[in-house]
Amino acid sequence: MISAENSQVLILGSGTLAEELAASFRRLGFEPVVGSLELGTAHGVPEGVNPTLTVVCEAAPSEQLAEIAAATGSELVPTVEACRITRNREGIRRTAAEEHGLPTMAYEFADSVDELGACADRVGYPCVVKPGTSTGGEGQSVVTGPDELPAAWEKAYDPELDGRVAVERYVDFDYECTILTVRSIDPATGQLSTWFCEPIGTRHEDGRLVEAWQPAPLTEDAMDNARSIAARISGAIGVQGIYAIDLFVDGDEVYFSQVSPRPTLDGMITGATQRINEFDLHARAVLGLPIDVTLTSPGAARFVQAQGFGRDALARALAVEETGAVVVGDTVVLRSTGDSVEEARQRAAEAASTLV
Structure with a gap:
């Protein structure tokens, strides 16, 4: 684990997700620098940056990441191999199904x-x-x-x-589900351990994420299956950090879809629902710090593509009870909480209606 004495951390990514992760490292006493992957070479590393840790915040070619790690001499998280496997759909499917026997379509x-x-x-x-x-x-x-x-x-x-x-x-499943899975050091044992956030239900339209809610109502058997899959695939990849593990849920049956070894858009719901959000969890896990996945409130999020919306529209959205907004590129993430998931989903839907 690096220490705050060697405090510079390079965040490879762009936009809100990278800035949120940088803020998480900053809160832990580190000096984060956000570097762009756009140039496609190690020259994308900002001048004068000499990190001891480089954290990859978006998918990128493994050759490029290896070049950046070599140029900076820093530890890369996730590893080049983990990034290679999870970026390639064939690699992660064959790893999951053929090497580890996980159920897939x-x-x-x-x-x-x-x-x-x-x-x-x-x-x-x-x-x-x-x-x-x-x-x-x-x-x-x-x-x-x-x-x-x-x-x-x-x-x-x-x-x-x-x-x-x-x-x-194609399976007409009940819904899609994301299990945010965290691998870090358990302070009670000093050994690597795994934690599971409450499941996040998701809904897509034309391949685009439009809604998420937490907790998703899995049956006891489905929950056991989901956590088993999450533990096995995160253990196979083997690096510390947060994993967004996407699953298909059909009754008690659960099928593995894909995994991202970093914070993701659907996981942004945790900023409203959990004691510690996905970005802080990732920073803690990368550094080997204690983990807390406590859910503090049921919640829901709507993801609205709304460019150039005005102050009045945003004001109407934020006037919905227990609702906040974060802009991620061309997407507005509207997050609501409530006494139940159903109430939170209704509030998020009402807020979204003001922007479309």
Whole structure:
């Protein structure tokens, strides 16, 4: 664990998520510097920065991250290997399903539109076509027959990423769920341990996150399955920090989808619902500090794409009881709490209606 005597921490990322994580390290007595990944080389490291720790706050090519770690001589969190596996959808699916036996949807990966057809035949219709590199839900299509495959390929294919396209079996599940999982040092034992935040239910439209709520109402069996999956995949990746582990919930059955070894957009709900939010949890875990995942209030969030909204619209949103707002790029995150999840969801929906 680094000490505040060697206090400079480089945060690799941009925007609100990187700034929030920087604030978390600052509150712990460190000197965070936010560096951009846009240049694609180690020259993206700000001049004069000599960190002992570099924390990756967004997905990036592993070659670039290795170059930055070498240029700074700092410890990289997550590791280059962890970033490589989790950025690539094929890598994390094969790690989860084939190496660790975790339940996943049936899946295939295609290098061409012709191969996509053969993959879809094996997986079966309807199926979901996705970019081969994790993109936070963008580029996905539900395909009901072969005629829809060319358009789905065009939407998912990106030669600047890895060029492959994923196909997975479509299941009409109850809902999607994120388990924020934290790996840090347990002060009682001095050993690595795992903590689980209360599950976060999520809803997407056209691959875009539009709503989250916490806690999600998993059955006892589903909760056991979800935490088992979360513990096994975070343990397989093996680095300290927070993991946003995305799952599909169908009754008591739970299927692994993907994992991000860093704070994420859906986890921003914890700023309203937990004693310690996801950014502070990540900073604590990276540094090997004590963890507290206590839920203090049921809550919900709406994620609204609203550029150029005025003061009056924001005032109407913030006038909704127990509601706050954070702007993340072109997305306004409206977070509400209540006596129940249902009440919090109603408040967040009411606030969102003022911005659209």
